[in-house]
Every structure is written in C-alpha cells, then in structure tokens.
Amino acid sequence: MDLDILKEKFFFMPDATRGAVRYLTTKQLEETGTEAIVTNTLHLLIHPGPDVIHQLGGIKKMMNWNGIVFTDSGGFQLFSLLHSKKWRGKVHENGATFKSPKQGNTYELTPEISIDTQMRIGSDVLVTLDDCRDTNLSRKEAEKSVERTLLWAIRCKEHFNREYGGTKKTGKLLTCVVQGANFPDLRSYCAKELVKIGFDGYNFGGYVVDRDGELVVDEMSAVIESVPRDTIRYAMGVGKPEDILMAAKIGFNLFDTVLVTRNARHGTVYTSEGVLRIKNSGMSLDKRPIDNSCNCECCKNYNRAYLHHMLKNGEATALTLLTIHNLTYYQTLIKGLTPIRP
C-alpha cells in the first residue's frame, strides 16, 4: 500500500471510532469516495480488545475495508473521558490508568501499550500517545503537557522501532501530535522538538476551535511553519467545511471530524447552498433533493420531505442516507482542493 500519498494529497477521514462509520456499510463508505478512515485505540482496546482483533485478522479484514486505516492513539479520549470525569481514572507520567465504566476492569494505556494496540488493530498510520488538555490552559500546565507529549512521543518511536522494526520493516507510518494549547510559541517549540525526533507526520492536537468556535489559526500556523512540507500534516478534529478550507490554506492536508456523521444523524446536512436542517418543519413538503448538485445515493433517490419524515419518526434508514450525503459532500469538497505545494 502506497502510504506516501498521505503526504501529498488532501484527505478527509471519517471517524470509525469502534471500527465502523456509524450507520454505513463498508460498501456505502467506499461509495462516498472515502479513501482513509480513523479508528480509535482506546475504544478498540476495551472492545473487542487487541487480541480479538488480531485473531480476526485485523480491523481491515473485520471491516472488509481496503483503504487506509489511521489509529488515533487514545490521547484525546484520556482527556475527554478522564479529565471530564466521565470515566474513572487518572493520567500520570507513565500514561493513564482507568476503569471501563461497563465492566469496571482496570486498563493501562502507556505509550508502549498504545503502539502495541495500534499494531494489533492493524493500522497503517500510527499516532503517538499525547497529553491532550483543555484549550484555556495556564502557561505552566501547557508547558507540562508539551513536555509529557514529547516524552511519550520518544517512547512511542523507540518502542515502534525496537519491537517492530519501524517503518522499514512494517511499512507503517508513525505520526506524532503537537500540543501547546493557546500558545503559538509553545506550539512551535513542540513541533520543532518533534521534528528533531523525526516522524512521518505532525498532527495538530488539542482543541482546534476557541470558545467562540473560531479556528485557532495562529496556533495552527505556528505548527505548519515548524514542520517539513513533505510530511503528513493532519489537523485533528477539523472541522466545519469552512474550517477545513482554512486549515488547508494554512498548510494542513489531512482532516477528520465527527461533525460530518454526527450532524447527519442529528439532521444537519451540508449543501452547496449552505447548511440545511432536515428536521425543521419547512422540509415536510419539500420535494427537492438535499443538494441538486450532489450525486450521492441519498440525493439521487430521495427528497427532503421523505428524509424529514423518516428522521422525525426514528427510521434508521434516514441516518444512513444523511450520513452518506454529508460524507459525500465532504469528500467532494476535499477533492476540489488544489494542492498548494510547489
């Protein structure tokens, strides 16, 4: 598999957190023009677990997916689930210890375990475990998060090389995450230190929008200015269509966000004329397709009124069709971007 295209082209990766893009079959996923997906290390570590995935031949075989698979390291989940106290556990110098809320068993996620898990999942592109924190972080806390992220990145890389023989032997790529909260100089410092260690890609981590929902352009620019151009530059969690356009302009080439699929499920769809809310009463007799200029299965066969009716009445088919549409919209948007690199 030629993974180097990930350093050249623009990609939008839908999130298949637990090894499935919600409400889509793999065939439907392919038909949206999707070439790469992101799965999640922490979710898959707990269910079904790395050993089961390994015994089943890896996530690609399980999904019957021939495209590219990214594995997110689990750093973001440690932040969003543990810091917010939704799960019980804590982050420490060595990684994190936490309990799964369902069975209550204790899990460890260290940089090494994250890499091992990603390997067992059968990922193409791995991500180093990072210490993701809140956006409005004090300078001191942000510095700590950067130091820890750097330390973990080194451990991940060493483990990947020592245990598996690195990219040379596995053919897999290893990317890292740049932290530094709201401080562009810290972002820049973190990126430069990571470049010294050397990775195939530099991912923008943390929160990508501020409290007003505005893309953190300065921080993103600081990172791009500090990393080589012939690498993966993945803006994690970006974003709204306009945010992707902006991030691409800044220099990022890889994107993912849950907005595409979640908004579809919640009835917010993207069109060439702006956002449309399918649940709104105005849709009840609207015989037009969601987007006239879209060729997806949803737009070719069904009108807004029918989708409105299904969504209002809990028919899961609507969730599938709207997800197909939104994802197709994103993939079309991405394919329309022109490479800015010389």
Place this chain on the structure above:
RNA sequence: GCAGAGGUGGCGGAGCGGUCAAACGCAUCGGACUGUAAAUCCGACUCCUUCGGGAUACACUGGUUCAAAUCCAGUCCUCUGCA
C-alpha cells in the same frame, strides 16, 4: 334506571385551599454539536410585552373564603359495575 369513579394545557398525567401559568412524559417549534459514552443534548411551548411585567386560565354556572384547579351546590359530559 341504580351504584361507584372522574372531567387539568395539543395528548397522557401530577397537583387536592395560598410558594400554580400548573410537576413529569409525549408531541410540536427552534438551536447546538469540531482526534464520537451523542438516532444526543439545550431552550421554547396561553396571549400581549419597552423583557420589569401585564391579561386571561384547570368542563360549565353560581357560592364559601382575604385567597379556589383545589371546598360546596346545581348543570352538562365520560368511564366502570349491577339491572
């Protein structure tokens, strides 16, 4: 016909003298969602408002009381037993 139970906002259903424009569901109408605990969550939902309030409201009509969705009487309806 006799006996019993009851009539509350679009619907179901709390409340049983003041803190009730009325809990809680559902429906309806908006909005949010950015490395997914999310087919979720938040708000509005009698009318008017210069957002401080104001005016009508708990089948209907009277009455008791400083005060009634809540107590009393009558009227009209509904349901359940027995004939």
